[in-house]
Amino acid sequence: MAAMLALSLSAATGGALAAPVSDPPRPLPSGAELTVRPGDRVTISTSATVDADTRNGVRVVSGAFVTAGTLRREDRLVSAIMTVACTAASGPYEVRFRSPVGEENPSGIDRLWGSVRVAPADETERVECARRVSELPLESQEEHWPGDAPWPQTPWDVRTVRAGGTITATDNSHMAGDGEVKLSSPAFTQSVVMRGSKKVDATVRIRCEVQPGVYTVHWNEKGKPAKEWARYRVTEAAPGCQDPAIAPQAVAARKATPWLVGSVAALSVMGGAGYVLLRRRRKASH
Template identity: 60%
Template sequence: MDPPRPLPSGAELPVRPGERITVTAKAKVSGDAFNGVRVTSPAFAADGTLRRDDSLLVAVVTVSCSSAPGSYEVRFAPPVGDENMPKIDTLWGSVRVSPADEAEQADCARRVAELPPVSQEEHWPDDGVWPASPWDVRSIQAGGQLKATDGLAMANDGEVTLSSPAFTRPVVMHGAKLASATVQIRCDAKPGLYTVHWNEQRKPAKIWARYRVTPAAPDCHDPAPPQASEPGQSTSWLIGGAVLAAAGAATYLLIRRQRGGSR
């Protein structure tokens, strides 16, 4: 399988039906090129999406098997769900589709069906807050810790709990202006991709982040669960309560007897 070919800015790229191409822009350079922006063209089987890859934004698109021969513009468009934001309609370049007969189109359809799906994972710089987006996939070794921060300031102090199958326990986000929490990954968590659920009071849960677990170190040990109180504190409280309850009951019976005898 041939790797996708790049389409440089301002260029026209000759392509075949079914071919995959990439559009790459530098992050934080163009106001119209940012994470989530769609890459569109009448020649594409579906829109592409610019996704962060360290300092770059990369979109992968497939030329439609039914595209007629000719030249087609490739443009940037607003992210899905953000069509009401300031309009984005930037010309990036163009593709020139070569002719294909019926047999070539049938072969194209077969090849496209065998293509792996385009990955939605994003790879943001490690020195930034996580997650920068729901698909900001950071790698963490089983047994390690990862700080989760609400970059959009949607969480109120103590009102959001983060949960995930690989966490040792759910954690509550705290912070006056920017809520955060440190999550601990279980030593026995299997390597792979995991989701983080955002559980906010009085609202439905949602997938908020993703991360990838790598194998644990041989000497990995999960930390002991936090203690709710000092050892013996709850026991002494219960004993004290029982003593007080018994004393109260005895006093009550004595008063009833005294009242009964005075009639």
């Protein structure tokens, strides 16, 4: 009985001391007012195909938030998560959509989505709020576009590919020409050159032994600095996965080249020496 009581107390204590899991974000529907407390997280989710105000990259701003949120693609939706500032005074705050960073102009997006009402909080609650908010992980920048959309739509359009598999990269901006860009990444079996007439693309293969995780693709264009262009997630390879031999003819040619060059040079020297010797013999005979 005593042992069972001790186990019960131990379990209760362990549960009390365990790090609290942050509450899930609270949804804010269009046109609604949501009552929140300092430190609460708020989420907005809406269709990505309704209008230009609800597209990927649109900012979600409010005087109640620590920082502006960003609508990011989640298949056919866009969503954003924001945190209510620990210093936010009690009262109502508008929540508005604004143009993506770099697209701000007088005729840009400025749309009222809804509002939040911050409940009163004392100093003790605000101090605790600051501690909790400081422990929150950074919001992910990943976007997840529909599988039928060419990849990548943006540098954070993260598609999933199995180690040993292939994925096709397409330049949706139509800024590069045939053969002008080489794509490189630590998980590729080899760098590839983008080809095409109207638009360029390239199919890349992922190495079998690559560890699961997110990898970056670098865009290497002639005469310009390299840039981070895309990201993809690699999952574990299938059993028995083997990388194909990389350009075996080119490898053989590279191995044969030193011998071939040496042989040609030797033949040239021998031919030259024979020619000189032949001329000497002809002069002696005359």
